[in-house]
Amino acid sequence: MSDIKATRDGTLQTTACDVLVIGAGPAGMCAATEAAASGARVLVIDENAGAGGQIWRETRAGAAHARSARARFGIRRFAASGARLQAQTRVLDAGDGWLTAWDEAAGGSILVRYRAIVLATGARELFLPFPGWTLPGVYGAGGLQALAKSGLPVKGLRVVVAGSGPLLLAVADYLQRAGANLQGVFEQASLRRMLPFTRHVMADPGKLLQGAGYGWSTRRSRLRTGCWPVAAHGAEVLEAVTMTDGKRRWTIACNALACGFHLVPNTELARLLGCDLHTLDAARALQTDPQACVEVDGWGRTTVEGVFCAGEPTGIAGLDAAEAAGTLAGSAAAAYAGFDSTSSTNTAPPVAQRRYARLLKQQERHKTFARALQRAFALRVELRQLCAPETIVCRCEDVTFAELHSLRGSREAKLQTRCGMGPCQGRVCGPATQVLFGWRPGSVRPPLAPAPVSALLAVPEATASR
Amino acid sequence: MTEQEIVIYVDGRAIAVRPGTAVAAAMLAHGMPNRISRSGQPRAALCGMGICYECRAAVNGVAHQRTCMLACTPGMEIATQ
Numbered sequence: 194m195s196d197i198k199a200t201r202d203g204t205l206q207t208t209a210c211d212v213l214v215i216g217a218g219p220a221g222m223c224a225a226t227e228a229a230a231s232g233a234r235v236l237v238i239d240e241n242a243g244a245g246g247q248i249w250r251e252t253r254a255g256a257a258h259a260r261s262a263r264a265r266f267g268i269r270r271f272a273a274s275g276a277r278l279q280a281q282t283r284v285l286d287a288g289d290g291w292l293t294a295w296d297e298a299a300g301g302s303i304l305v306r307y308r309a310i311v312l313a314t315g316a317r318e319l320f321l322p323f324p325g326w327t328l329p330g331v332y333g334a335g336g337l338q339a340l341a342k343s344g345l346p347v348k349g350l351r352v353v354v355a356g357s358g359p360l361l362l363a364v365a366d367y368l369q370r371a372g373a374n375l376q377g378v379f380e381q382a383s384l385r386r387m388l389p390f391t392r393h394v395m396a397d398p399g400k401l402l403q404g405a406g407y408g409w410s411t412r413r414s415r416l417r418t419g420c421w422p423v424a425a426h427g428a429e430v431l432e433a434v435t436m437t438d439g440k441r442r443w444t445i446a447c448n449a450l451a452c453g454f455h456l457v458p459n460t461e462l463a464r465l466l467g468c469d470l471h472t473l474d475a476a477r478a479l480q481t482d483p484q485a486c487v488e489v490d491g492w493g494r495t496t497v498e499g500v501f502c503a504g505e506p507t508g509i510a511g512l513d514a515a516e517a518a519g520t521l522a523g524s525a526a527a528a529y530a531g532f533d534s535t536s537s538t539n540t541a542p543p544v545a546q547r548r549y550a551r552l553l554k555q556q557e558r559h560k561t562f563a564r565a566l567q568r569a570f571a572l573r574v575e576l577r578q579l580c581a582p583e584t585i586v587c588r589c590e591d592v593t594f595a596e597l598h599s600l601r602g603s604r605e606a607k608l609q610t611r612c613g614m615g616p617c618q619g620r621v622c623g624p625a626t627q628v629l630f631g632w633r634p635g636s637v638r639p640p641l642a643p644a645p646v647s648a649l650l651a652v653p654e655a656t657a658s659r
Numbered sequence: 660m661t662e663q664e665i666v667i668y669v670d671g672r673a674i675a676v677r678p679g680t681a682v683a684a685a686m687l688a689h690g691m692p693n694r695i696s697r698s699g700q701p702r703a704a705l706c707g708m709g710i711c712y713e714c715r716a717a718v719n720g721v722a723h724q725r726t727c728m729l730a731c732t733p734g735m736e737i738a739t740q
Contacts, residue, residue: 240709240728241709241728242728242730247708253679253680253681253730281728317706317708317710318706320705320706320711327696327700327702329687329692329693329701329702329703330703331705332703332704332705332707333705333706333707335706335707335708336704336705336706336707336708337707338707339706339707339708339727340681340683340684340687340704340707340727341684343680343681343683343684343707343727344676344677344679344680344681344684344685344688345681345684345687345688346688429692429701430690430701585700588696588702588705588711588713589712590697591696591697591698591700615712616712616715616723617710617711617712620710620711621705621706621710621711643712643723
């Protein structure tokens with residue numbers, strides 16, 4: 194039970210903590226658990242209704258498959274850690290030692306004062322436009338899985354899974370076991386590009402077993418490499434998808450297309466706080482790489498004092514990397530706030546030191562894995578050339594490819610067409626235009642989420658410290 | 660409607676759903692788009708995790724709610740935007 198004190202004045206709740214963690218996925222939960230063990234007061238903010246993030250999303254309403262044992266363990270451990278979870282709450286703005294957020298459930302604003310902050314904001318799917326991609330029935334790959342876990346029936350649904358990344362196999366596996374009628378799994382990367390990556394999977398028994406499991410369950414659905422979608426067809430809803438391998442084209446009748454082109458890190462809050470980003474691959478330019486990530490040292494320290502980052506925002510590297518990084522960042526954040534996690538009541542200092550040394554060593558392996566992942570699933574050039582002139586690129590404001598392709602950048606696009614000014618705040622069209630046109634992402638400005646005016650008016654003193 | 664289901668209203672139309680189902684999922688399960696775009700296209704949830712806002716609808720009078728992040732409650736009233 195945490196002893197965080199909160200006061201409420203009208204619609205504003207003011208609270209203080211030692212370590213503030215943003216995100217209650219695997220990395221955030223590990224950071225919070227570790228920091229709380231040292232005696233620090235820990236507050237975790239997440240916009241979902243419960244802990245788990247995306248990968249350990251709660252399944253509800255009779256959806257297939259409860260969470261894994263590993264997920265249940267992590268969530269139970271977090272619940273018992275003493276860290277407080279502020280759920281259904283979105284971050285609006287942040288600065289040195291303070292952060293404002295909006296509690297969507299209670300409808301009030303929150304001002305948090307913190308000593309150290311850990312950003313565990315995860316990743317989102319990269320979406321690329323192609324003709325027909327706005328039809329109902331075209332989902333992200335993780336998107337369809339998330340909706341299925343939230344109660345969308347998929348039994349008997351004719352689904353095509355396409356796009357890129359290891360997520361495709363996980364999604365295909367989930368859908369198959371939920372009784373969907375899988376019509377094919379299509380990875381855009383060529384087999385030649387992906388083969389070196391399999392070496393990393395082979396070297397890790399956990400990943401090998403996972404991959405073998407997916408291979409077995411999707412054995413009938415024919416994973417094909419070097420294929421990508423060229424068009425989705427239908428009058429009011431999706432009816433068919435046309436795929437290509439660069440030479441032939443073929444059309445598959447279906448009711449759902451689960452299509453995402455791998456992941457991009459959620460770096461908005463880190464950028465707002467002034468953290469430097471970098472690319473994992475020196476050959477990529479920072480400006481045009483949608484996977485540019487937060488620069489951190491082994492302990493998760495960013496280039497801004499008191500700001501730590503763990504998990505996917507530091508590079509897409511998966512679950513093991515996220516938990517290890519979260520643990521280290523939680524310890525470092527607690528130490529920064531004045532709490533020594535090596536003297537917690539749970540373990541004697543030398544044991545704790547050895548544990549951290551082991552985790553730090555693992556970080557190197559995870560970094561190598563992240564680079565290999567990025568190389569294996571790099572996007573082929575043809576994916577930039579799928580749009581017809583009337584293909585919508587900005588879904589929020591219905592801005593087409595024809596209106597955008599000759600503009601010089603995201604700022605000009607905003608001024609001329611409203612592209613990027615919709616409620617997604619450029620989170621969908623930003624990475625897409627970065628890939629299509631090489632546009633540098635615009636600067637990040639508060640509020641970080643669409644919020645009612647009342648939420649913003651409630652915290653005038655926070656903005657005065659800018 | 661089975662014992663386990665509750666009733667919500669989408670543009671006045673009553674639909675039966677299992678408690679805890681996300682509003683976006685309930686609408687899609689009944690063949691309804693989540694919203695109509697600026698140029699009049701029917702749209703449905705894309706990302707399923709609160710990023711894309713394609714699922715946005717007015718819920719119980721409050722506009723711009725991300726229906727993929729909201730669980731259905733008995734008597735909930737949804738108006739497509």
